[in-house]
Amino acid sequence: MIRTRALRKTYRTGFWMRAVEAVRSIDLDVKSGEIFGFIGPNGAGKTTTIKILTGLMMPTAGDAWLHDLPVSDPESRARLGFLPEGTFFHDYLTGAEFLDFHGALLGIPKAVRRERIPKLLTRVGLGGAEDRQIRRYSKGMRQRAGLAQSLINDPDLVILDEPMSGLDPIGRKDVRDLILSLRDEGKTVFFSSHILEDAEVICDQVAIILNGRIETQGYLDDLLGQEMVGAELVVEGIGEPLHAELSRGARRSIVQGSRFLFEFGDEAAAEKALDNVRSSGGRVRSLVPKRRSLEDLLLEGLRKEAKP
Amino acid sequence: MSSLWRIWVLASNTYREAVRDKLLYNLLLFAALMIASSILLAQVQIGKDDRIYRDVGLSAISFFGVLIAIFVGVNLVHKELSTKTVYTMLAKPVRRWEFLVGKYAGLLSLLAVEVALMSACFLGVLVWTGAEFHIGLVWSIVLIYCELALVTAIAMFFSSFTTPYLSGMFTIALWIIGHLSADLRAFGSKSDMPGLKELLEALYWTLPNLDRLDIKADASAGRPIELARVGGAALYAWLYSLVLMSGAVVLFQRRDFR
Numbered sequence A: 001m002i003r004t005r006a007l008r009k010t011y012r013t014g015f016w017m018r019a020v021e022a023v024r025s026i027d028l029d030v031k032s033g034e035i036f037g038f039i040g041p042n043g044a045g046k047t048t049t050i051k052i053l054t055g056l057m058m059p060t061a062g063d064a065w066l067h068d069l070p071v072s073d074p075e076s077r078a079r080l081g082f083l084p085e086g087t088f089f090h091d092y093l094t095g096a097e098f099l100d101f102h103g104a105l106l107g108i109p110k111a112v113r114r115e116r117i118p119k120l121l122t123r124v125g126l127g128g129a130e131d132r133q134i135r136r137y138s139k140g141m142r143q144r145a146g147l148a149q150s151l152i153n154d155p156d157l158v159i160l161d162e163p164m165s166g167l168d169p170i171g172r173k174d175v176r177d178l179i180l181s182l183r184d185e186g187k188t189v190f191f192s193s194h195i196l197e198d199a200e201v202i203c204d205q206v207a208i209i210l211n212g213r214i215e216t217q218g219y220l221d222d223l224l225g226q227e228m229v230g231a232e233l234v235v236e237g238i239g240e241p242l243h244a245e246l247s248r249g250a251r252r253s254i255v256q257g258s259r260f261l262f263e264f265g266d267e268a269a270a271e272k273a274l275d276n277v278r279s280s281g282g283r284v285r286s287l288v289p290k291r292r293s294l295e296d297l298l299l300e301g302l303r304k305e306a307k308p
Numbered sequence B: 001m002s003s004l005w006r007i008w009v010l011a012s013n014t015y016r017e018a019v020r021d022k023l024l025y026n027l028l029l030f031a032a033l034m035i036a037s038s039i040l041l042a043q044v045q046i047g048k049d050d051r052i053y054r055d056v057g058l059s060a061i062s063f064f065g066v067l068i069a070i071f072v073g074v075n076l077v078h079k080e081l082s083t084k085t086v087y088t089m090l091a092k093p094v095r096r097w098e099f100l101v102g103k104y105a106g107l108l109s110l111l112a113v114e115v116a117l118m119s120a121c122f123l124g125v126l127v128w129t130g131a132e133f134h135i136g137l138v139w140s141i142v143l144i145y146c147e148l149a150l151v152t153a154i155a156m157f158f159s160s161f162t163t164p165y166l167s168g169m170f171t172i173a174l175w176i177i178g179h180l181s182a183d184l185r186a187f188g189s190k191s192d193m194p195g196l197k198e199l200l201e202a203l204y205w206t207l208p209n210l211d212r213l214d215i216k217a218d219a220s221a222g223r224p225i226e227l228a229r230v231g232g233a234a235l236y237a238w239l240y241s242l243v244l245m246s247g248a249v250v251l252f253q254r255r256d257f258r
Helices: A046-053 A095-105 A108-121 A139-150 A169-185 A196-202 A220-224 A239-247 A266-278 A296-304 B003-019 B021-045 B051-082 B085-090 B096-129 B135-159 B165-192 B198-208 B215-223 B227-253
Strands: A002-013 A019-029 A035-040 A061-066 A080-082 A157-163 A188-193 A207-212 A213-219 A227-238 A252-256 A259-264 A283-290
Touching: A002 A046, A019 A046, A019 A207, A019 A213, A019 B051, A035 A046, A035 A169, A035 A196, A046 A080, A046 A157, A046 A188, A080 A139, A095 A108, A095 A139, A095 B003, A095 B085, A108 A139, A139 A157, A139 A169, A169 A188, A169 A196, A188 A196, A196 A296, A207 A220, A207 A296, A213 A220, A213 A296, A220 A296, A227 A266, A239 A252, A239 A259, A239 A266, A259 A266, A266 A283, B003 B051, B003 B096, B021 B051, B021 B096, B051 B085, B051 B096, B051 B135, B051 B165, B051 B215, B085 B096, B096 B135, B096 B227, B135 B165, B135 B215, B165 B198
Parallel strands: A035 A188, A035 A207, A080 A157, A157 A188
Antiparallel strands: A002 A019, A002 A061, A207 A213, A227 A259, A227 A283, A252 A259
């Protein structure tokens, strides 16, 4: 679906035309029917890569393909749905007019547009707002309209640049659910995000981009593994001596009112602490084993980058 | 799906955007007031000459047409870039040249409607006052429209690579120079300064000669206007516009949208 080889992009910026390497060498392989998370901090090169894929920028070197067609060929975008970061609109249009314009631009027959637009608006939670001008939409509604626009041609591949950015928790959940439903329909979703929890919940495969380079790429289960890297224990009703003893063995300890939270670096230490709490008459509220997270991966990558 | 369809969709949307812009209505209102003001001006002129209606009417159509072509033209293209609405359009199988031609066609249709409305107002004044009407007035309005098409192409050319402020300034400068090019050439031919004659001669042949499109004085005075002159001037305007739009496409094609 998406393939890039040694993709590079260098900008010239400022009065002195200083060269900035936004993308250094990117190889991506996104297979059909997957949710692919393109993860990285702000300024890592995510949006630049996406702009190359969508024909908005030309690469300085390297190649990129969508649906096995080079991205320089406009037809590579015929079965693509795209939501740019920040979602920019012709805000003098109503929601329905906006979708109709984009549908017409893609050559979708009027009868199909007429049938598809109300369904799409309802699907993204904008039912009833179709005749309101977009300038009167809230930020969340604009994001939803942008998502509907990206689906107007019933695409095989959807590229979403920071789709959860700026949304409230309900909006974020709705977008996550929408992405999952797109995969259920057999579509491929490639989305960029710096919100790691969202990516961890919905992605099949991720690539972590740092400073214009892919730091890690692969299936989430392979990257994060199944082994536990620690555990979080929450207890109450323990005395100060036990609290002090458990704190010494924990990586981190926090007092939350009458509760105490301890984070242990391995499962064995957590189990030993659990026994101590029980034998001293304390109450265990929760014990959550911790797997390696995307955040851990990203931080490892950042530490590696920081080393000279 | 053909390029023609995509151009039509882009042009229709450009037209819709422009007609929802309040600036256009303000300019049209001023144009109508200016055309109607010829009735008052006729009261204070010395002697009785109904030419004043035609002079003021044609000048108002031309002046406000150029204002709309520059301000609406420069802003419409730039707004797509600055508000990044261009992203969702060009991330579809839309060629960049189709985008520019679509915008241009949308503006041309807007200008056609606007010139038609001002012309109707002008005709109303002529009928109201009983002033004489010549066919030359129609040819003059046709050439005003051709000039507007050329000015719009200039604005789009500059918009394809620079800011709206600079595009506006450059377009106004070219419009002024375009009306003075014959004078500049004459000035150069009389100059003794080395190189100046050649420079002004080169500018005369390179920059748009908008004086060729200006037959307002002859039309207003009722002097006969040959069709060949009108046809030649119109052809010149459209060919020049074609060259400018081709240049705009070449520049736009290489542009990165950051």
